Amino acid sequence: MTVKTQIELARDGVVSPQMQQVAEKENYAPERIRELVAKGEIVIPNNPKFKGPAVGIGTGLRTKVNASIGTSSDICDIKSEVEKALAAEEEGADTLMELSAGGDLDLVRREVLAATNLPLGNVPLYQAFKETGRKYQDPSKLDPEFLFDLIEQQLQDGLSFMAIHCGINQYTIERLRAQGFRYGGLASKGGTFMVAWMDATKRENPLYEQFDRVCALMKKYDAVLSLGNGIRAGAIHDSHDRAQMAEMIINCELAELGRDMGCQMMVEGPGHVPLDEIEGNIMLEKRMSGNAPYYVLGPIPCDTGAGYDHITAAIGAASSARYGADLICYITPAEHLALPTVQDVREGVRATRLATRIGDISKYPDRRENEKMAAMARREMRWDDLEKYLLFPEVAKSIRAERCPENEDTCTMCGDFCAMKKGMEVFEPDIKGDKIYCTKN
Incomplete structure (x- = not known):
């Protein structure tokens, strides 16, 4: 029996239990939530294995906060990552991303899933390239079939959303070359390794080429497909260059195509953006995507705040929430410097919650x-x-x-x-x- 997604149920006129929960938490009429889910303006990450409270992300709702955790090749302590997950939940994060790149990646994901009541997401390219590198000593030997199998395996574990880099293609890479690369290089690990794979194999990105297959997998588990921002800027001088805008246009088009297929869709936004460009960035995403929920990574409005980048990002996050971002990924004091500690996680969540509150009471004056x-x-x-x-x-x-x-x-x-x-x-x-x-x- 095929399980219908939240967007399919909403289009059938059904107010699901998850929509009802979101309506109650956000003080909205359930029918209004259903209407916005049907339009694709609200998403509800909802893998059938997820038993926590429903979280709505999108138009008219409180701006949500995501906390990211995960091991690295230098520090791999599963117990510590579980502690970070629990700390993020305790501090009021709404969603969690498990972004491990070291150790037993399946075990880390499953331990975090078992410990938390938050909807959990990840970036499947991390494990795909790490395991390919371990096996062949060369990540460019990644087999696309292995990647698709891995996505399904991770969804079977219970992930409710995934950041998948579908918007990178050969045209995007050509823009990077034509403009003389970047001052701040590339900031996305998954995006950069996909670019390197395409350069080494001279092939198109399989996630772009087989986008309908990606959507079919996500629909099967009613998970939200978050269109990864793999070409996001890592310096404010690179903000809104041709490469970033090429990916943004593609992601906004894919968001529309995914919704048409009955898949819940989010678009991911930039990393380093000057404060005066945040409003325009959000306006472009909303207009080009038909108001798809916007998941913003930071943003970080200057490049010189290392050590206090949770504050740097909170300034950007407040502005982003004000102008319509729907989910904001926190930044910790360790950003750009080291793997965060449990206390860094706490500080990151607190700073971002405060920032989104400032943005929300500006965006919604009736909530003051x-x-x-x-x-x-x-x-x-x-x-x-x-x-x-x-x-x-x-x-x-x-x-x-x-x-x-x-x-x-x-x-x-x-x-x-x-x-x-x-x-x-x-x-x-x-x-x-x-x-x-x-x-x-």
């Missing part, structure tokens, strides 16, 4: 009520109430407890020289339920 409640609790020095409205209440509580003020109504920043306390003394008789806005004639 929580900010008002937090401000009023702070004004009235209701510290216990304030914690209820904060994104990171435990962190705030810990900081306050470590530096306990002499007067519990205040904090050690101001002590008895407190603006809030003095302001309340002066204006408390004038406080109304809501501020009165008036204009002079």
Whole structure:
């Protein structure tokens, strides 16, 4: 019996249990969620083996946060990667990508799947090229049939979405050569090894050439196909060059074709992008793809923030959420420098959650009520109430407890020289339920 995908069910007029869950979590009418899933503007990663809560990504929904983990050839500690997965979930990540490139790749994936309740994704080209390299000492000997078999094996394990580099083709590579390559080189591991395979074999990308086969596999497991950004810029001076735009156009076309086949589709976006170009980038993706959900990697709006790139990326993420990105991949303080630790993962998720919150309350002004409640609790020095409205209440509580003020109504920043306390003394008789806005004639 063939299982229908979320987009196929929605087009049949069916509100699935997953759509119902998303509607309840996002405070939306279930029928509206169904309509947007049917259009391909919302996706719900939903491998049948996934038993966690449904996560909706797309138009009108809260901007979601993805955390990426995974081993490397230098550091391969499965227990640590599981700890990172659990830390990401604990900190409020919405999805997780397992991007291991060292050790027993099947075992790492399965251990993480068993440990987490988040929808899990990956990049199948990582394992395909790593295992080919181990077997033949040459990744360019990759057999496309092995790649397709591997994609299905990973889906059978329970992956709910995959970043697959379908938009790289010979035309894209020609653009790289014609423009004199790049200042920042290539940033995508999967994309770069596919480019190298195409260069060595003089063949077309099988993921592009057999796109219908990729979609058929994803449909079989109702997984979301995230069209990988394999030619994304690794430096702001390379942003929106001809190679990146060639891949973006192809990915947006493929998103439309995939939806027509009944496959849930996302488009992946750029890495390093100047702040002033983020709005235009998102506008292009939305317009060319028919509002397909946009999964943005960062973005990182400068190249000199290493060590604090979780902050660099949070600035880009806030802008991206503001202008319509739907899923944002976090960046940790270790980005560009080392494999992240568990604490790096926590900091990355927190920074990105904060950034998406800033973007969302700008994009959706009607969702600012929580900010008002937090401000009023702070004004009235209701510290216990304030914690209820904060994104990171435990962190705030810990900081306050470590530096306990002499007067519990205040904090050690101001002590008895407190603006809030003095302001309340002066204006408390004038406080109304809501501020009165008036204009002079």
